Amino acid sequence: MSYKITENCNGCGACVKLCPVHAITGDKKSLHRVDSLLCIECGACGRICPVTAVTDSFGIVCERIKRSAWEKPQIDLKACMPCGMCIETCPVNCLAPSEPLPGREPHAHPFLKEDKRCIGCGFCAAECPVHAIRMSPPSVTD
Template sequence: MPFTIVAENCTGCTACEKRCPTHAISGDPKKAFFIEPALCIDCGACGVICPDEAILDTYGNVTKVLKRQERPIAIVHPDNCNGCGVCIDVCPFDCIYPSPENQAQYLGKVEVDEKTCVGCKLCEEVCGWEGIYIMPGKEKAAFLSSLGHGLDESAA
């Protein structure tokens, strides 16, 4: 069952529509929006941004808005990524790209623009090497540390 919008709670703020990676959400500003079930991939990107608690998850539970550091984002597993580029191709927001330090040689490292990533899980689903994961942004440092990789302060 896809995510749904409770019309009487929706204020038509457009936040969910802008965040949906598959353009499954439509409506008129300041009026109730609608999620097209055939297009919804159950990623939850809409629910974590809805200020009106107007979105129900796949189990019928009201979703809660999350602070930016709590929202799910793509995190690259530096040892598993093989540089195939499938995650880059599937990302609807173009937030995954070859690491600038390796673009000339493309040595299999990708980076994620955390400001544009909505955590839709498309990259994680297509990666056959467990090279990218979706998790709350605040868990990134601990995840990389557990792998033996440091994280500079600017990336935390």
């Protein structure tokens, strides 16, 4: 299953610009389409759509969320066993390894390098084997 764009689409193109895997196509001011073979179900298209024309894989209409309110990963460095899985799974490469901490060589802890690039998909938190990442609204992580 994948996200779908409904007939409510006004063709603004916001979803096309934001999709990290280029799964959305369509001409300006016309109905856009999601390629179900490419869609990774990150939800960015649904959060950015100004006319709520996106449904998730369950058919539920996605609500627009201001980009400034998108959840961001908060990393518990004490729980992190820096395996790098979160960095590898991020579809927009907004996480990066920090300098290794003393006694934890050669691996480094992840940090949110590109805050504005983060689409709030939560893939990093879902992949963390030790649950050291949780998604939080910006006011909690700032």
